[in-house]
Amino acid sequence: MVLGPEDVMLRTLPRSLRTAGDAAEVARRMHDRLARHGLELPVRLWDGSTLGPDQMPYRLVLPHPWSVRQLLPASDLTAGDVYVSGYLDIEGSLIDALHHLHGVRSATDGGIPPRTRVAMTRDLWSLPAPPSSNDDGDATAIRHHDDGGNDFYPLILDYGLVYSCAIFDADDAAAPAEDRSALTRAQVRKLDTVCRKLHLQPGERFLDIGCGWGALALHAARHYGVEAVGITRSPAQAELARESVEAAGLAERIEIRVADYREVTETFDGIASLGMGEHGGHQALGAYVEVLVRALRPGGRLLNQGITTGRPIEVRDLSQAKATFVGANVFPGGALIPVEEMVRVLHAAGLETRDVEQLRPHYALTLRHWVANLEAAWDEAVAEVGERTARMWRACMSGSVIDFETGALGVVQILAVMPDARLPLGRDWMRPTRP
Template sequence: MTTDVGTRLTIAQAVERLMRDGMPFHFEAYDGSSAGPPAAEAPLTVRLLTERGLAYLMTAPGDLGFARAFVAGDLELEGVSLANPYDLMLLVQSRLRLRMPAPGELLRIVRSLGLVHLKPPPPPPQEHLPRWRRAMEGLRHSKIRDAEAIHHHYDVSNRFYELVLGPSMTYTCAVFPTADATLEQAQHEKYDLVARKLGLKPGDRLLDVGCGWGGMVRHAARHHGVKVIGITLSRQQAEWAQARIEAEGLADLAEVRFGDYRDVQETGFDAVSSIGLTEHIGVRNYGEYFTFLQSRLRTGGRMLNHCITRRDGSLDTNAGAFIDRYVFPDGELAPVGTIVSAMHDHGLEVRHVEDLREHYALTLRSWSENLEAHWDEALEEVPLGTAKVWGLYMAGSRLAFERAEIGLHHVLGVKVGEGGDAQMPLRPTWGS
């Protein structure tokens, strides 16, 4: 595309110039310009509706600017489900390629779009504080700051989570015994697999850190006769979980507390399960984390760590801008080798590692389908912007697991006695 140097570009022309391989969708802007294939032939239509939306895109290029404009309602998508925009994420990943213009061309694009749009508008209310502002609330991964990060994501609406997660109220990767298993069957299998890996039996004591709504707590008590303490930093989760424990007649075996795992005073547990907590504690804190948890175990006790992992060590441990500001503030991911080393170096002999990456993609697909099926009811619980965040986050995460950009690992460790007795079977007994 060629134009005279002095000609002002339309918004559509400016955006098109940033596309290395052309526009993969139909694009329309509030100035009346358009680009890309005709709307009738395009897989979807993207409409930029306001100057504020343009300012979001210009001041935070990439996923953060897109999220701000989309969540605020300044960017509209036609042909894509708001609850499950998986097709959009797939299109962006497979066909959208951006290029960096030469300095002179970039300056022309910016001037055409308007220098006034380089002033960042206030972000949508769903966005968490930037990291430099969070630092004013306390050190990263301090008890106060961790509590605020958990509150931001989990204390939304228990009813909203029921609609998305289903009856199990389980917000972690399921384990699908077959490809056509239901989400509830897969979540039951996940909890039972954890229980089998931990060797749980009637009368054992289990500590479940980061217990969420108490799924593992209730499963271990009901199906394995185990006495369980669960702990979560979300008050809403703790209240929901304790009410469910009492309603199911498990109060003599199970308890869920609102608090920090570092405040657990009891020791001598036969097992510790950590299902989806490690992502929140910070890579630099792994040593302290595993040291503390192994100190809660008896000799011969086992720990199962279940968490999302980076593909390899060359990648930044910090979450991307969208995830950090809208989903998991202060979240960090490390490759599985880092977790294995940290466990080994802090009192736990690693006995088994398993990658369940594909299972998380299937889990997220089910959650997205749940949100889509209950969209109208979900909007009675949370604002439209919040529901949009969830749609984007789950669809994008599903694609990341499918493409092996992130994984989900079980790492099983044991606290070995001085004589080297791990109290483990010679071969695993928990099945495939």
Template sequence: MTDIAPILAPLVRRLLGGALPFALEAWDGSRVEPDEPVGARAATAGDRRPITVVVRSPDALRRILYAPGELGLARAHIAGEIDVDGDIFDLLAVRDVLGGSSDHVRVGPRLTDAAAIARTMREVGALGPPLPPPPEEARARGRRHSRRRDSTAVRHHYDVGNEFYRLVLGEAMTYSCAYWAPGVDSLEAAQAAKHELVCRKLGLTPGMRVLDIGCGWGSFVIHAAKHHGARALGVTLSPEQAARARQRVADEGLEDRVEIRVQDYRDLDEPEFPAIASVGMFEHVGEGQADTYAAAVTRLLAPGGRLLNHAISRANPDDTAGVDDRSFIGRYVFPDAALYEVGQVVTTLQRAGLEVRDVESLREHYARTLRAWVANLQDGWDEAQRLAGPARARTWRLYMAGSAVGFEAGRISVHQVVAVRPQAGGESGFPTTRDWLAEPVTGRV
């Protein structure tokens, strides 16, 4: 039979809208070299083997035909029908080479490509009916952002296995942007520096009550109690996270100061808190739910109290907030999620009666954090596949590497927004200068 790769190459060039920027290898072992290699590897490769996209099965073409756009490509990759041999960041550089910094670079085939895909499938003997999606795909059911559906969406992302997350996140067990303060060169220290920055912005003092909405594995509440003497309540929708967080609290001897609950923040019925942290949780609130979230945190915040909202944000205020349900991220990573532009976050909090006092971008910090997570995953690749399965490992590598590139290119950002609930008479209780950050934040752990 004729070699497969030379037959596939023209189709790939059409789908990419340009030259073939990587080597292409087919399931029969045939190979086509790149037309114009891209990425860091190509720039320094010399005689090294270029990055290669391997089409391991004709089923990949069926995925792409029946799910035009990035979803079909994602399904094929997660199912192991398309793989990458080489640096994942080099492959992702193709996006910027083809479309610059635009948010609207086409990823994957369009409906108008269907005829070309079908012709190629017929030529290589790959025609067939649609395949079921990989079992790792989330198909949320029920009323969007009901408590049951939100709980299911959160568990889809976080109940992948605590040991898998420990491998990726390191000993810090913190799943949000670290703070690479001057002199901080390890992921664990950078996460501790982020916790310290949050504590400083909240003005924590010994005995102060602090609420952590979306507490994850408990790293922030442990830091707040251990280093600032705070009394902390952390809530999460993930039972696996809560179990590990409680164990970590016990290991630190902080059970008298830290409580962990599996509870929806909307159901909290507590005395008002002088400090609330929401770090990496707002993304799960969802499109159209920001006002509900703002009303809830305002209700829980005492007059004069401070809220720190740390969340990934869209760069373009004209984009819709919701993550596309037919995208790779929407189906495999963050179902029902939403990213708001930071100006919309500020407006929403102030509409709820809070006063925004401080906004800080940590965009470059998140890019570096994600690259550290990808390095951890790559270093422990065999163990990651054993813990979470090959499909999950491929999913997390693609999503984290793609996110790192997005932060570096400025397509997405992350902001810490500090707001206060004004006291009677309009007093904010917030410092009028930034002297409160004069002392360098370090990564004490």
């Protein structure tokens, strides 16, 4: 006999909670306690009943009697995992929901008395845990960037497959998040900004660490006449990048390698590291930069683009024990550091900082485009990587929008050069000329 959800629930509930109605009553009591302290949330329970205001751009959905029990112990990491597992859902915009929850939490932080917290915790612990899952996917943590492969990322990214912060002008910033052409132009603008800041010249040697699908190497070779090397640890990325290089007729000027950055033995006039330094952890950052410096020729230039901490200004350890949901899934074992620390590490390695540019608003816009693209192709994404992974990406990117829009995170481009580098004065020469 196949048991339905209600049968499983009745067998799972303790004697004091024999019906879904009892679980709903606990959920309502908890909601009322929160509302009395300024935390009134729009909620839909598994029985179709609603709690809280109706005029909100989103509603939290608890699809099972045991859903709310899964929020214990309450944390950012736990809430994200509950959403990924399907025990919590969102009607409407996830970004709007997270913005509202961030604002309410900031306004009520510390406003819930300890006695109320204890009562809610006791109620939540009295609810049943969910039945064991038979889905093998539930037993495997989703913790890696490259799980999606070449068929998943094109659903999210721009037409050029650039997986880092774009740079928007006023027109593209005003475009709807669903406008992939605007995102593509913004990514081309970023690629050109990198090449301009590095002051790449025809015939120079250029290295792109973590080249992804080869967009920056292609742009640098096509428009700046360099000989480019792109390295990635993903064979799937390298395969598609090489196909793009062949199609562009640039195979004699671009080499795509599957390699670790520590395996590079040549020297280069310009090196770009976009979004790579965050993954190795704070302790490994100095060694990472030293490898890059050894790969620079006299007069060489390094452009590092990386996510930094905003407020508070601190080093954030993203090891599993201290991770947030985004940190655990996007930067497992990594660290985010303040821009001041990155500049210090670059100086300690013998480089001179010539330019620092904060791109925080641009990454928020980039992420809004990625979220819109994912939601527009949701069924395809689920078919490609499964619902858990698709939900993980939606949650991570939506949560990151909040972090960048509220200043919790930044993303900074730092141009650091060998002391004998000869560059023009001012900043006009750094401005992109494309698209």
